[in-house]
Amino acid sequence: MSIVNPLTFFWLFIAVSLLLYKFNRKKTAKYIAILGAAQLFLFSVTPLPVFMIQQLEKQYPVYKGSKNEKLPIHILGNGHADDPSLYPTQKLSFQALERVTEGIRIYNYFNHTRISFSGFAVNKKEPTGNVMAKAAVSLGVSSKDTILFPAPRNTWEEAVAYKKRFGTKNKFILVTNATHMPRAMEVFRSMGxxxxxxxxxxxxxxxxxxxxxxxPSTAKIIYTEAAAYEYAAQLYYKWFKL
Incomplete structure (x- = not known):
């Protein structure tokens, strides 16, 4: 997601400004430098990044559920590192680990249910979905309750794979990060x-x-990066997918 990081844009603006200055376009160079500083200020100092994140995260509340409605769980992938010295829980990205732990919480709440994991192999080694399943099993999930979707590379493909396997008739619990949830829900619902x-x-x-x-806060830069990525992805899906 670094392409939508304010720091990336800041240094890009500075590089362009220096290049223009070298070619004696000093006035334009000054404006470009000011623009770079302004966007960094906007996304690392002002309340805007918090507002952007809040608009995504407030759309869906934490799942509390009902034990009278025991539903299957599907967890979306988010990457891992193929470090052989680490256990599966340690290989996962922090987003993937958050998703796995939430899936396990619901799994235990239901006193066991079907729990599926998706995610492809970024480096053509082990798929993220497999690593997530191994992490879940190491934390108490029964291996017989797990189902793997090792091929999907993005949210759209995850939805296609789930629909192909289970159809559209039954409800299920969809687990992903709060910022990603609005887009994920829209994609899965669009397929019925x-x-x-x-x-x-x-x-x-x-x-x-x-x-x-x-x-000023580095956290606000992280918020901006996460929110900007999601808003851009939502637009892409609306224009080219949905």
Missing amino acids: MQPIAAPTGFFLKKETGYRYNWW
Whole structure:
């Protein structure tokens, strides 16, 4: 997601500014440099990044469910490292690990149910879905309850694979990060499926007291990167997929 990181744009603006300055376009160079500084200020100091994240994360509440409705669980992938010295839980990206732990929470709440994992092999070694399943099993999930989708490379393909395997008649719990949940729900629903959102990995937590403020923060840069990626992906899906 570095392409939508404010720091990436800042240094891009600075590089263009220096290049223009070298070719004696000093006035234009100054404006480009100011623009780069302005966007960095906007996305690392102002309350805007918090607002952007909040608009995504507030769309779906934490899943609480009902034990009278025991549903299957599907967890979307998010990458891992193929480091042979690490256990499966340690190989996962922090987003993937958040998704696995939330899936296990619901799995235990239901006193076991079908739990599936998706995610492809980025480096053509082991698929992320497999690593997520191994991590879940190491944390108490029964291997007989797990199902793998090792081929899907993105949210759209994950939805296609799930529909092909299970159809559209039955409800299921969809687990992914809170910022990603609005797009994931839209994609799965567009194919006629009946997902129930179980968001996790919230950036904004009320107990931290982190709300709107004007303090410079690297966290705001992270918020901007995550939110901008999702908004851009939503537009892409609406224009070319949905």
